[in-house]
Amino acid sequence: VHTGFEEEEAHVGVQQKLARRGYLFILPYFALFGFFSLFPMLYSIYLSLTKYNGIGTPEFIGLQNFARLISASSSFFYLSLGNIFTLLLMYLPLLLVLPLLLATFINSKLIRRKSPYQLAIFIPYITTPVAVGLLFSLLFDWTTGTVNTALQSLGIITTQINWLGEPFTSRIVVCIMLLWKYFGYCITFYLAGMANIPDERYEAADMDGASAFQKFFYITIPHLRPVLTFLLVTGIIGGLQLFDEPKLLFTGLTYASVGGMGGPKRAILTPIWYLWYLAFNDLNYGFGAAVGLGLFVVITVIALSTFKLVNRGGTQGE
Amino acid sequence: MKKTQIYRLLIILTLLVFVIVALAPFYIMIVMSTYVTEDLFRGIVLLPGKFGLQNLTTILKGNFLLYYRNSIYIAVLAVLGNVLVSSMAGYGFSKFDFKWKKPLFTFVLVSMMIPTQVGLVAFVVQMRYLGWLNSHLPLIIPPMASSFGVFWMTQFMNGTIPREVIESARVEGCSEGRVYAQIVIPYTKPAIITLGLLAFFGSWNSYLLPLVILNKAKLYTLPLGVSMLAAIFRTDIAAQIMALAIGTIPLIILYLAGSKWFMRGLTAGAVKG
Numbered sequence: 001v002h003t004g005f006e007e008e009e010a011h012v013g014v015q016q017k018l019a020r021r022g023y024l025f026i027l028p029y030f031a032l033f034g035f036f037s038l039f040p041m042l043y044s045i046y047l048s049l050t051k052y053n054g055i056g057t058p059e060f061i062g063l064q065n066f067a068r069l070i071s072a073s074s075s076f077f078y079l080s081l082g083n084i085f086t087l088l089l090m091y092l093p094l095l096l097v098l099p100l101l102l103a104t105f106i107n108s109k110l111i112r113r114k115s116p117y118q119l120a121i122f123i124p125y126i127t128t129p130v131a132v133g134l135l136f137s138l139l140f141d142w143t144t145g146t147v148n149t150a151l152q153s154l155g156i157i158t159t160q161i162n163w164l165g166e167p168f169t170s171r172i173v174v175c176i177m178l179l180w181k182y183f184g185y186c187i188t189f190y191l192a193g194m195a196n197i198p199d200e201r202y203e204a205a206d207m208d209g210a211s212a213f214q215k216f217f218y219i220t221i222p223h224l225r226p227v228l229t230f231l232l233v234t235g236i237i238g239g240l241q242l243f244d245e246p247k248l249l250f251t252g253l254t255y256a257s258v259g260g261m262g263g264p265k266r267a268i269l270t271p272i273w274y275l276w277y278l279a280f281n282d283l284n285y286g287f288g289a290a291v292g293l294g295l296f297v298v299i300t301v302i303a304l305s306t307f308k309l310v311n312r313g314g315t316q317g318e
Numbered sequence: 319m320k321k322t323q324i325y326r327l328l329i330i331l332t333l334l335v336f337v338i339v340a341l342a343p344f345y346i347m348i349v350m351s352t353y354v355t356e357d358l359f360r361g362i363v364l365l366p367g368k369f370g371l372q373n374l375t376t377i378l379k380g381n382f383l384l385y386y387r388n389s390i391y392i393a394v395l396a397v398l399g400n401v402l403v404s405s406m407a408g409y410g411f412s413k414f415d416f417k418w419k420k421p422l423f424t425f426v427l428v429s430m431m432i433p434t435q436v437g438l439v440a441f442v443v444q445m446r447y448l449g450w451l452n453s454h455l456p457l458i459i460p461p462m463a464s465s466f467g468v469f470w471m472t473q474f475m476n477g478t479i480p481r482e483v484i485e486s487a488r489v490e491g492c493s494e495g496r497v498y499a500q501i502v503i504p505y506t507k508p509a510i511i512t513l514g515l516l517a518f519f520g521s522w523n524s525y526l527l528p529l530v531i532l533n534k535a536k537l538y539t540l541p542l543g544v545s546m547l548a549a550i551f552r553t554d555i556a557a558q559i560m561a562l563a564i565g566t567i568p569l570i571i572l573y574l575a576g577s578k579w580f581m582r583g584l585t586a587g588a589v590k591g
Contacts, residue, residue: 021410128523131563
């Protein structure tokens, strides 16, 4: 005997069964992420309140690690953050502007085959950081590096520059390395954004007699706003997490400062490098965890405020 | 010459300069790998030398092949796991309705922005408790949970697989497992290739994680092995450059083979804000 009631119940049953299966399909991700990413972050909070050398039992010491973290005289936390902001100021503006111009060139109607340029320019991004770091340490070596040799034979410099031996020049090398690695990456994002701009916009502007510059500033840039925001925010977050390239530059094939931390006068010590050194060289796990949490707070605050700041100007082109 | 042709020439020349800048270090790397170390420091080398084979023999005698094998099998397993876990979650999020779907997906989006490196110290302690230090498991299992992967698969499946196809398969009595394997996966191929490439690059290039997890030479991955060699033995630089050059080649081949899908996947999400 069929009643409408039963059918409805059966329907609800199917829905519940499907919902349960939905949960089953997303379960592996959440289980793995929870256990291997979320849990360590929470566990960091506990570790940061202890004195722990990685073996034995952590000894609870309250907020001592954080007191040390925020005191400029007893930790390199501020120094490492300052280094990052100096580096960001040196390379990020260039990294946002130069690829935008190059993307405009590649996207230009005058260029018929665009992909070969894009493909070639992107390759540095996928290269192993170890190869990049070691290669650049070789290229910028004081006495034998290709860069000094080339500059000398061109007559630009008379004495060899100790690139990796001075704070300012070693920062320049890091900037060159990062610009080289990421400019193709940024171009790819700009090109993807440009492909989304409807052709009619440009055609309408052409009919109104707009110049190439006007089209660039009044159509292209506003439409690329989301891409710019993305590159800016991920650029800052990525900058704050720098480790591989600077570290490997000084693990170089010829440079003599193995085991040292942060390059000359610690000018390119990064927060993650500091964290790594504290925990795995000094075996100060508690303080290392505290540096990680400090960095987490800094990254969250900066990411949120950059988003706010950039989005305040309106939502054109989204 | 017309004005537009001059513009065209200028643009092409500018782009070529940047193509050269992008590729020059590779060229230098490959050329350097064909010299003996002493010659590398006598000036700039522009043309390949004669010692490529000799350097190749040198690295093959060391642990190089072992590092290579470690890197390959770690990357392959991490990629397979990542694609499986992400496509399952993508299917769950795009084709099922359940109560906590919205907040859980928001969680995925937020977690894409969280820098998990900041929990590195605790992660290492956790691995010690699990007995996973000096094993390859921490490099294979945790990267399988990729928030970007879940986001990317969900977006892709939302847009491409018609719900009716899945519903009619269910009505015909297909089990969920079969729907997933025989309908969802074939439809999702381009997205899988993109994610697989990204995951492969991530695993192959990873340096910090192997550095803190592995301290037995025979377990080293290629980047770690080469960087350790560089730090300890500074003598045969040319051979080490050869190792780096060979380590980069699989990435470039994979990249060129999958570049069409790869570019699209990389920029997903950023473009629309």
